[in-house]
Amino acid sequence: MNILIINGTPKTGWEEYETRLDEAVGIISGEHDISHFRVRDMDINFCTGCFGCWTKTPGKCIYRDGMDEILSKYPSSDMLIFITPLITGFLSALTKKTMDRMIPIVLPYIKLFDGECHHPQRYENNPSLGLILYGGNSMDEAVGITFDTLDRLSLNFHANRTFKKTVGPEEIKEVLIYEISNH
Amino acid sequence: MKLAIINGSPRGRKSNSNRITEWMTSVMSENTEVTKVFAVDICKNSTLLKEIQGCDSFLVIFPLYTDAMPGITKELMESMYEYKNIFLGKQIYFIIHSGFPEASQSIVVEKYTKLFASLMGMKYSGGIRMGGSEALQIAPDNYFGKKKLVYEKLARNIENLEPFDYEATEYLSRTRKRGVIVRFILNHMNLNGMYWDRILKVNGVYERRFDRPYEIKKKD
Numbered sequence: 001m002n003i004l005i006i007n008g009t010p011k012t013g014w015e016e017y018e019t020r021l022d023e024a025v026g027i028i029s030g031e032h033d034i035s036h037f038r039v040r041d042m043d044i045n046f047c048t049g050c051f052g053c054w055t056k057t058p059g060k061c062i063y064r065d066g067m068d069e070i071l072s073k074y075p076s077s078d079m080l081i082f083i084t085p086l087i088t089g090f091l092s093a094l095t096k097k098t099m100d101r102m103i104p105i106v107l108p109y110i111k112l113f114d115g116e117c118h119h120p121q122r123y124e125n126n127p128s129l130g131l132i133l134y135g136g137n138s139m140d141e142a143v144g145i146t147f148d149t150l151d152r153l154s155l156n157f158h159a160n161r162t163f164k165k166t167v168g169p170e171e172i173k174e175v176l177i178y179e180i181s182n183h
Numbered sequence: 184m185k186l187a188i189i190n191g192s193p194r195g196r197k198s199n200s201n202r203i204t205e206w207m208t209s210v211m212s213e214n215t216e217v218t219k220v221f222a223v224d225i226c227k228n229s230t231l232l233k234e235i236q237g238c239d240s241f242l243v244i245f246p247l248y249t250d251a252m253p254g255i256t257k258e259l260m261e262s263m264y265e266y267k268n269i270f271l272g273k274q275i276y277f278i279i280h281s282g283f284p285e286a287s288q289s290i291v292v293e294k295y296t297k298l299f300a301s302l303m304g305m306k307y308s309g310g311i312r313m314g315g316s317e318a319l320q321i322a323p324d325n326y327f328g329k330k331k332l333v334y335e336k337l338a339r340n341i342e343n344l345e346p347f348d349y350e351a352t353e354y355l356s357r358t359r360k361r362g363v364i365v366r367f368i369l370n371h372m373n374l375n376g377m378y379w380d381r382i383l384k385v386n387g388v389y390e391r392r393f394d395r396p397y398e399i400k401k402k403d
Contacts, residue, residue, distance in 0.1 A: 046226065046255040047248060049193045055382045058394040075398045088264045089298050090257065097254025107393070108379040110283070117283045123395055141298055148291045152250035 001183060003028075004077040004127070005036040006070065008084040008095025009134065016169045017134045021083065024173035028180060035073045039094040042066035047100035054108035059122055067101045074105055077127040079183055080159075081176075082150075085134035089142035091149070099153065106156065113155065121158050129159035130179055136166040184342060186211075187235035188219045189263075191245030191256030195223040199280060199319035200244040206324075206331050207242075207338035215342050222259040229262035232269060240274040240341055241305070243296070246316065247281035251292045260299060267303055275305040276341060280316035287358040288314065309340070309347025312356045330355065 005025070009018060025036050044066040052062040061067060074080070084095040091099075106119035131150045136143045147164040154162045161183070165175050188208070192198030208217050218235050222245075225231050235241070245256040252260070263270060277296040279289045289312035300307035313330075324331060333351045340347050383389040 046193055046258075047253065049198075049246070049248070049253070054379065056386050056388065057396075058383070058388055058391045059396045060394075072397045075395065088261055089302055090260075090295055091251070093254055093258035093261055096249075096251060096257045099249045099251075100254045103249065110375045116285060116288070122393070123398060145291060145295050145298060148294075149251050152288070152291055156250060 001032045001078045001180065002073070002076050003032050003034045003079045003081065003180065004070070004073045005034065005081045005083060006095065006098050007036060007038045008082065008092040008098060009038070009040065010085070010087070010092060010094065011040050014085055014134055017085070017167075017172065020169045020172045024176045027173065028176060032180065035070075035077075037066070037070050039066075039098050042069075044098060044101065046097050047103070051108065053104040059104050061101060061104060067098070070098065071102070071104060074102070074127070075123045075125050077125065079130060079180065080127045080157075081130035081132060081179075083132045083134070086136050086142050086146065090146055102157075106158075116155070118156050118158075126158040126160055128161035128163070128183060129154045129157060130162065131164045132172070132175060133164075133166045135168070138166050184214060184240070184344065185216045185218070185238040186341060187238040187241045188217060189222070189235070189241060189243045189259065190219060191222045191243060191252060191259055193223065193248075193253050193255050195221045198246070199316050200246060200278070202319050203278060203280065203316075203334060204242070204244055206334045207341070210335040210338050211342055222253075222255045225262055226255050226258050229265065232262060232266045236269045238273070240276070240308075240344060241270065242276045242278065242341060244278040244280075247279060247283070247289050247292065250288070251295070252279075264303065271304045273305055274308045274344060275300050275303070276308050276337075276347060277310040278313070279311065280313040280319075282315070282317035284315045285358045286312045286314040286356050308345075309337075309352060310356075311337070311347065311352060314358065 025034055028034055045063045053060060082095055084092045105122055107122050109120055110117045111120055133143060143166055150162060150164055163179050167175050188204050190200050192200040220231055220235055245252050279293060281289050293310050293312050296310055297307050333354055336351050337347050380389060383392050
């Protein structure tokens with residue numbers, strides 16, 4: 001299986017989680033093709049809302065930066081997993097800017113899906129969508145809102161399945177293996 | 184009264200967010216001192232937030248991007264948290280607007296703005312979530328008629344240090360029910376598509392509108 005991981009963890013404060021994640025990715029890589037992107041180490045611009053990816057260079061952003069590498073993995077991915085700690089009660093800015101830059105995967109047009117307007121897919125592939133939150137408790141309001149955001153995103157990304165989990169450092173490997181094996 | 188307008192739009196001064204806040208500031212009295220700051224500047228230099236130290240009220244406005252605030256707005260919020268003392272105990276208002284016609288698409292991020300106000304130790308004094316805002320790029324003021332008047336009313340709420348008016352909030356934030364005709368148009372008549380197709384043709388890329396630049400071509 002092809003798995004695309006977008007990791008929006010900031011540079012400091014989450015070292016134990018990151019070490020455990022690297023161990024887990026190392027183990028899973030034996031069976032699956034994993035593309036793990038740490039956004040903090042990449043040159044990725046904020047989306048400027050120019051819609052050039054829809055109207056000037058269809059399917060491609062006007063910026064040539066780290067998003068090219070991420071988006072090149074998307075069409076063949078079976079799973080897209082966002083990994084982030086909660087920062088001020090929500091997805092990190094690093095994670096959110098990467099999500100914004102993914103709009104080339106949909107078309108500019110709007111259609112009704114279950115009575116609500118969304119953009120149709122550009123690619124035939126619609127990987128399942130996952131969110132792993134470092135820390136947090138599933139009963140927290142911040143976690144609930146962040147999980148709900150992923151549910152909203154799954155509608156716009158046309159994901160066929162979603163999972164959302166909070167993890168402690170010692171749970172990362174177990175959660176990743178479980179979710180991938182239950183895909 | 185000192186008001187800080189914090190514009191979270193990636194489009195900065197050319198944004199729909201800026202147009203909405205200009206409607207509001209145009210009816211404010213001379214006694215209201217307005218300072219505008221923009222996320223596009225603060226993401227390069229977060230110390231700019233010191234410019235709004237001493238303000239009584241804060242209005243944060245941003246568009247909906249991929250189901251929440253834009254990444255640049257989130258970075259702005261993280262910077263605001265670092266300068267929490269500037270904001271502690273002050274009033275905060277939010278305006279969220281989206282290109283989708285349904286205001287309801289912003290419900291989740293609206294919940295987050297309330298949580299953010301709480302984390303900042305601020306007094307949440309109202310929030311608007313408005314759909315259909317992309318028309319602000321092209322339509323003249325008179326197209327927005329009542330909406331513009333309602334924003335002017337909200338401006339007076341801010342000047343009076345009072346919460347956003349309930350009816351005004353409901354008016355701007357409601358999701359209008361679609362009749363059979365509108366649903367038919369959306370499903371079958373491609374009016375929205377005509378808008379985008381026109382731009383694609385002007386840019387000379389209409390034939391490439393469904394391009395899949397990242398797809399790996401399968402060999403025969």
